[in-house]
Amino acid sequence: xxxxxxxxxxxxxxxxxxxxxxxxxxxxxxxxxxxxxxxxxxxxxxxxxxxxxxxxxxxxxxxxxxxxxxxxxxxxxxxxxxxxxxxxxxxxxxxxxxxxxxxxxxxxxxxxxxxxxxxxxxxxxxxxxxxxxxxxxxxxxxxxxxxxxxxxxxxxxxxxxxxxxxxxxxxxxxxxxxxxxxxxxxxxxxxxxxxxxxxxxxxxxxxxxxxxxxxxxxxxxxxxxxxxxxxxxxxxxxxxxxxxxxxxxxxxxxxxxxxxxxxxxxxxxxxxxxxxxxxxxxxxxxxxxxxxxxxxxxxxxxxxxxxxxxxxxxxxxxxxxxxxxxxxxxxxxxxxxxxxxxxxxxxxxxxxxxxxxxxxxxxxxxxxxxxxxxxxxxxxxxxxxxxxxxxxxxxxxxxxxxxxxxxxxxxxxxxxxxxxxxxxxxxxxxxxxxxxxxxxxxxxxxxxxxxxxxxxxxxxxxxxxxxxxxxxxxxxxxxxxxxxxxxxxxxxxxxxxxxxxxxxxxxxxxxxxxxxxxxxxxxxxxxxxxxxxxxxxxxxxxxxxxxxxxxxxxx
Amino acid sequence: xxxxxxxxxxxxxxxxxxxxxxxxxxxxxxxxxxxxxxxxxxxxxxxxxxxxxxxxxxxxxxxxxxxxxxxxxxxxxxxxxxxxxxxxxxxxxxxxxxxxxxxxxxxxxxxxxxxxxxxxxxxxxxxxxxxxxxxxxxxxxxxxxxxxxxxxxxxxxxxxxxxxxxxxxxxxxxxxxxxxxxxxxxxxxxxxxxxxxxxxxxxxxxxxxxxxxxxxxxxxxxxxxxxxxxxxxxxxxxxxxxxxxxxxxxxxxxxxxxxxxxxxxxxxxxxxxxxxxxx
Numbered sequence: 001x002x003x004x005x006x007x008x009x010x011x012x013x014x015x016x017x018x019x020x021x022x023x024x025x026x027x028x029x030x031x032x033x034x035x036x037x038x039x040x041x042x043x044x045x046x047x048x049x050x051x052x053x054x055x056x057x058x059x060x061x062x063x064x065x066x067x068x069x070x071x072x073x074x075x076x077x078x079x080x081x082x083x084x085x086x087x088x089x090x091x092x093x094x095x096x097x098x099x100x101x102x103x104x105x106x107x108x109x110x111x112x113x114x115x116x117x118x119x120x121x122x123x124x125x126x127x128x129x130x131x132x133x134x135x136x137x138x139x140x141x142x143x144x145x146x147x148x149x150x151x152x153x154x155x156x157x158x159x160x161x162x163x164x165x166x167x168x169x170x171x172x173x174x175x176x177x178x179x180x181x182x183x184x185x186x187x188x189x190x191x192x193x194x195x196x197x198x199x200x201x202x203x204x205x206x207x208x209x210x211x212x213x214x215x216x217x218x219x220x221x222x223x224x225x226x227x228x229x230x231x232x233x234x235x236x237x238x239x240x241x242x243x244x245x246x247x248x249x250x251x252x253x254x255x256x257x258x259x260x261x262x263x264x265x266x267x268x269x270x271x272x273x274x275x276x277x278x279x280x281x282x283x284x285x286x287x288x289x290x291x292x293x294x295x296x297x298x299x300x301x302x303x304x305x306x307x308x309x310x311x312x313x314x315x316x317x318x319x320x321x322x323x324x325x326x327x328x329x330x331x332x333x334x335x336x337x338x339x340x341x342x343x344x345x346x347x348x349x350x351x352x353x354x355x356x357x358x359x360x361x362x363x364x365x366x367x368x369x370x371x372x373x374x375x376x377x378x379x380x381x382x383x384x385x386x387x388x389x390x391x392x393x394x395x396x397x398x399x400x401x402x403x404x405x406x407x408x409x410x411x412x413x414x415x416x417x418x419x420x421x422x423x424x425x426x427x428x429x430x431x432x433x434x435x436x437x438x439x440x441x442x443x444x445x446x447x448x449x450x451x452x453x454x455x456x457x458x459x460x461x462x463x464x465x466x467x468x469x470x471x472x473x474x475x476x477x478x479x480x481x482x483x484x485x486x487x488x489x490x491x492x493x494x495x496x497x498x499x500x501x502x503x504x505x506x507x508x509x510x511x512x513x514x515x516x517x518x519x520x521x522x523x524x525x526x527x528x529x530x531x532x533x534x535x536x537x538x539x540x541x542x543x544x545x546x547x548x549x550x551x552x553x554x555x
Numbered sequence: 556x557x558x559x560x561x562x563x564x565x566x567x568x569x570x571x572x573x574x575x576x577x578x579x580x581x582x583x584x585x586x587x588x589x590x591x592x593x594x595x596x597x598x599x600x601x602x603x604x605x606x607x608x609x610x611x612x613x614x615x616x617x618x619x620x621x622x623x624x625x626x627x628x629x630x631x632x633x634x635x636x637x638x639x640x641x642x643x644x645x646x647x648x649x650x651x652x653x654x655x656x657x658x659x660x661x662x663x664x665x666x667x668x669x670x671x672x673x674x675x676x677x678x679x680x681x682x683x684x685x686x687x688x689x690x691x692x693x694x695x696x697x698x699x700x701x702x703x704x705x706x707x708x709x710x711x712x713x714x715x716x717x718x719x720x721x722x723x724x725x726x727x728x729x730x731x732x733x734x735x736x737x738x739x740x741x742x743x744x745x746x747x748x749x750x751x752x753x754x755x756x757x758x759x760x761x762x763x764x765x766x767x768x769x770x771x772x773x774x775x776x777x778x779x780x781x782x783x784x785x786x787x788x789x790x791x792x793x794x795x796x797x798x799x800x801x802x803x804x805x806x807x808x809x810x811x812x813x814x815x816x817x818x819x820x821x822x823x824x825x826x827x828x829x830x831x832x833x834x
Contacts, residue, residue, distance in 0.1 A: 450642040453609045456629035457636040458656035459707055465630075468655075472646045 009379070012462070016376030020369045020391060020433070026415065027426050028394055031405025032260070038408045039253035053254055059238070063258065066234040069149065070217035073156035077213045078206060080157055081164035087301040088165065089172035091294065092287045095302075101545045103305045104162045105313070108541040109534060110491025111159070111222030112508040116530035117312035118155050118227055119515065120319040122146070125523060127315040130322075147229030155223045158312060160216055164209035171205035173287065204273050211270035215263060219398035221494040222508070226515055235259050236400045240498060243404055253408065256401045267396040271389070316534060320527035324520060331524035346503055348525055351510035352532065355490055358506060361425035362432050362489035367482050369429065370436025371474070375466075377437075378444040388441050392434045399494025402427060406499060421504050424496060428489040435488060436481030443477035476547065483540045491537060507533050558621055560585045560743035561606070561634075561711050566615035568605055575601045576767040583711065583760075586741040590758030590775075592751060594790065598767040599747045600639065603713045606745070607636045619710065630659070635709030639716045641700035643688040649675070649699050650684035656707030670706065677736060678702045694725050701733070705740070712737075712744040718753060730756055751791050755779065763787055 053059050088100065106114065120126055122145045129141035136142070145151040179201065183193040199206075221236040228234075233241070235255055242252035290298045321327050335348040346354075377387040394402075406427060410417045417423040447470070455465040493508040500509055507529050514526035559582035566579040576598040583589045591599050605612045608629035617624045624632060644652050653671045662670065675683055678698040688699060697717060704712065717733065718726040734757050737744050748754050754761050755775040763771040763778065771778060771787050782788040 448642060450638050450640075451644060453604075453607070453629070454636070454638055454642040454703075455644070455655065456609070457607050457632075457634065458659060458703065459630050459633065460655070460659040461630055462628070464659065469644055469646075 009462075013376055013379040016372050016379070017387070020373035020376070020437070023369055023430075023433075024391070024393065027406070027410075027430055028397065028402070030415075031402070031409045032397070034409030035253045035256050035260075035401070035405050038249050039251075039257055052251060059251075059255065062233055062235055062238050065232070066218060066236075069152065069156075069232075069234065070214050070220075073153055073160070073217035074210050074214045076153060077157050077160045077164050078168075078210055080161045081168055081209065082206075083297075084161070084165040084301055084305055085169035085172050087298050089169040089175075090287055091290045091298050093290065093298055093302070099302055099305060100166075101542055103309050104166065104545070105538045105541060106158050106309055107160065107163045108487060108537055109159075109313075110487075110493060110508055110537060111220070112226070112493050112511050113316070113491070113530045113534045113537070114155055114159050114312070115223050115226035116511055116515065116526060117316040117534070118151055118158070118223075119146070120527055120530075121312045121315035122151055122154075125319075125520070127318055146227065147231065149228075149232060151227045152220075152224055152232060155227055156213075156217045156220060158308060159223070160213045162309070164213055167209040167212070168202060168205045172202060175201055208270055208273035211266050211273055215266045215270065215396075218262060218266065219259070219400075221398070221400060222512070226512065236398055236494065239400050239404060240494070243400075243407065243498060249408060252404055256404055259398060259401060263396055263398060313534060313538075316527060317531050320524065320531040323524065331521070331528040334521065335525060335528060346505055346510075348510050348514070348529055351505045351507050352529070354504055355506040355508075355533075358421075358424050358428055358504075359486050359489040361422070362428040363482055363485055365425060365429040366433035366485045367436050367478065370433040370481055370485070371440050371478060373433070373437040374440035374444055375470075377441060388437070391437045394430045395434050399431070399492065400498060402430065403495035403498030406495070418499075419501075421501075423499055424504060424506075427495045427499060428492050429485075431492060431495075432485035432488040435484035436478070439477045439481035439484065440474055443474055447473060480544055480547065483544050487537045487540050490533060558585075559583060559618075560620060561745075562616075562618040562621075563606070564616040564618070566602070566605060566612055566617060568601060568610060568612050568615070574767055576605070579764075579769055581760075581762050581769065581772055583743045583745060585743055587759040588737055588744040588746055588757055589760045589762060590746045590748060590754035591762045591764060592748060592754040592790075593764035595749055597764045599749075599764060600715055601767075602764075603636060603715050603745065603747060606711075606713060607634055608632050633707075633709055634711045634713065635704040635707070636713045637700050637704040637715060637717055639719055641696050643696060643699060643703070645689060647688070648684065649680070649686045649688060649691075652688060652699055653702045653706050655703065660707045671702075674702045674706050677705070677739075679732065693721050694729060697721065697729065701736075705736075705742075709742065712742045713747070714744065715747045716749070717746070718750075719748075726753075733757065763790070765790075 084103075088096070109117075122128060122143060124141045124144075124146060126141075129143050132138065132142050133140075145154075175198075179197050180193050183197045184190075188196065218234070219236050220234055221240070224232060224234045225237050225240070228237075235258065239252045239255045239259070242248040242255065320331055321329060323330055335352070337347060373391045374388070377384050377391070380387055406423060407418070409415070410423060417426070451469055451473070452465055455469045456462065460468065490506075491508060492506075493512070496506055497509050497512065500506070505513070511526045511529050511533075514522045514529070561583040563582075564580050567577045568575050579602060581589070591602065593599050601610065604610045605615070606617060606624075608624065608627065619632065619634070644655065647655070650668075650671050653674060654667045657667045657670055671684060672681075675681060678701050680695065680698050680702065683695070683699070688696065691699065697720075701714075701717070704714075714733075718729055721729065730753060737757070746754070746757055758775060761771075761773060761775055761778050762769055765786055771783055773781075778787070779791065782791055
């Protein structure tokens with residue numbers, strides 16, 4: 001490490017870090033400060049505008065609902081993840097890495113795709129209801145899960161369980177199995193061993209997984225908006241409605257402040273648990289092939305993981321080609337039609353084109369920013385981890401909060417961007433560039449600093465050292481970050497819905513509008529666009545997963 | 556008398572208040588090999604990094620052919636450093652590694668190929684140009700690293716434990732070859748090692764370091780005959796006879812490092828728990 005940079009080196013580092021810091025300051029901290037100002041200053045001299053918050057039970061109820069549904073989602077997710085993590089960390093079996101890759105796909109799917117997939121599977125016109133109706137000759141859908149809490153919880157578990165499984169399993173795989181063996185020799189039954197030895201040892205990774213699942217469920221937006229209907233609004237949805245329909249900015253901003261406080265507490269506990277659950281210093285255990293009855297467990301878990309992952313996705317794909325008279329491609333073909341009075345205001349194909357344009361713009365902004373942030377941080381001797389954590393802050397801010405902040409601050413000169421489509425590129429980049437920075441920072445940490453020093457002693461100028469030695473060794477991590485950035489931009493829903501003008505509608509926004517409309521053409525088009533988005537994001541992820549297998553280490 | 560190729564004047568370096576090297580002064584004469592000998596962690600590698608400009612030595616003076624190097628960035632110093640474990644660029648083949656310095660010295664492409672071939676022949680790796688550096692043996696990597704360092708004609712060559720990671724048989728063979736190459740090129744060289752055998756075999760001058768300071772300088776012969784201090788004698792593996800070493804014990808000076816003398820003084824012997832025989 002460069003312990004003592006010469007003055008010019010320090011200046012260079014400061015310049016490198018200035019760009020991403022300025023970006024965060026202008027487009028994250030300034031908007032967040034705007035939310036604070038909006039909620040306190042603009043609400044009248046004696047905070048008149050905020051009175052409904054306390055007087056109207058509605059808001060307290062929403063906060064309570066948001067919290068408990070996140071809590072239940074978390075408990076269910078961890079309960080599902082534990083047996084999966086056990087099987088994945090203790091056994092080897094054919095197709096294991098493929099199973100892991102497939103089971104992780106839901107986590108990288110955009111929320112709107114998850115919502116559309118559950119609609120396709122369990123909705124009134126969904127695959128299951130449709131099949132049951134035709135088999136049992138019923139007149140109305142027998143399964144009425146739409147707009148209930150159950151479908152919201154199921155979607156949250158679907159979305160998060162692979163992440164929880166990965167976090168817990170990577171720790172569990174490194175846990176010394178001799179602790180369990182010792183307990184057994186001391187007379188503990190397998191269940192007692194699990195409850196008294198294994199579970200306490202897994203506390204940190206379970207807490208880390210639970211915190212992140214709670215955070216995602218607490219700030220869940222797309223899933224709740226589409227599947228939950230009007231009666232199950234989370235705080236995130238309430239903020240959206242107050243802003244977009246009621247124009248009650250002080251109340252929306254005050255709720256955003258509550259939300260920020262909550263997410264801050266949860267993020268802090270996640271970071272703390274995460275640092276405790278780094279699988280260092282533990283003895284790696286060789287996973288074994290299952291013997292005897294263990295096969296039943298392994299097969300059961302594998303079948304469950306595959307079914308739970310693939311059923312909604314397969315239903316989505318099936319619905320996208322299922323017309324009134326059998327299978328058809330009419331929904332895909334009709335994407336190009338600009339029907340008069342179209343609910344999306346633009347042809348769905350235009351939304352696809354918009355998504356691609358914004359994603360390209362996001363790459364242009366977020367990849368250089370992310371690389372520069374990670375590279376600058378790597379040149380700091382003390383506080384490197386803190387600087388890296390600083391650049392991850394956008395990930396802890398909910399999409400609606402972000403969008404609201406931009407709406408209330410970026411509407412006056414010199415930053416009057418509300419009418420410019422670049423504001424969407426900025427919003428997407430804000431969420432995307434931490435992914436690039438994180439991927440590159442991880443690679444930089446593993447890079448031998450002496451390679452750079454050797455190049456310098458051979459007479460290469462520092463700038464050329466970067467381009468000829470460091471960049472070629474970083475390109476893989478940059479690609480990983482770029483694919484994430486692209487997927488984040490393609491799937492971003494909350495902030496886009498809040499900020500976007502009608503003519504900028506992206507795929508997620510168009511899907512949302514189509515799902516809200518009656519008629520089989522709208523439904524089919526929504527399914528078709530969601531399928532396209534699902535294929536794009538999951539293909540990108542599976543390519544990455546192949547590329548990264550060696551770097552991921554044991555699972 | 557010719558001017559020294561490299562002069563160090565009171566070079567020091569500290570990190571977070573702890574001194575890694577202190578008061579280092581010595582000259583490297585033209586065409587000669589100077590060995591820096593000392594136990595692990597004595598500051599040898601830090602010294603090389605200071606000379607190369609990778610670390611910033613603050614107020615110290617380092618002169619290259621009489622010119623003060625302060626303010627000259629690493630890539631403009633023209634001092635070759637062969638890293639311990641070599642730090643070969645994994646994304647380039649052997650030729651790419653060796654040509655790297657030539658490219659940055661502005662040597663035209665046509666000339667580079669010939670120079671790379673010549674330098675590879677010198678280190679005994681003819682025809683290795685397009686090999687991947689990942690698949691080389693330890694000895695081959697060492698030779699590629701030496702070739703890469705030598706290629707841009709450094710005005711001073713610094714080798715950091717160049718044989719450290721090799722097995723004994725290979726080490727002895729390469730030591731002979733290395734001495735031959737250094738003798739042929741007549742480039743002033745600093746050879747850092749913790750192995751007195753290597754140092755005495757290859758060096759014209761030896762600088763013995765301990766805890767960031769120079770404890771003795773001289774020719775291999777002179778140091779061997781008169782190690783002066785008990786530390787040097789012990790480090791060379793000489794027998795020290797009950798504190799009455801042939802070199803006058805009155806000249807013995809322990810390293811004047813206040814931290815050590817403080818931490819080493821124990822007011823009473825440590826009390827180890829004793830086994831109670833009754834239990």
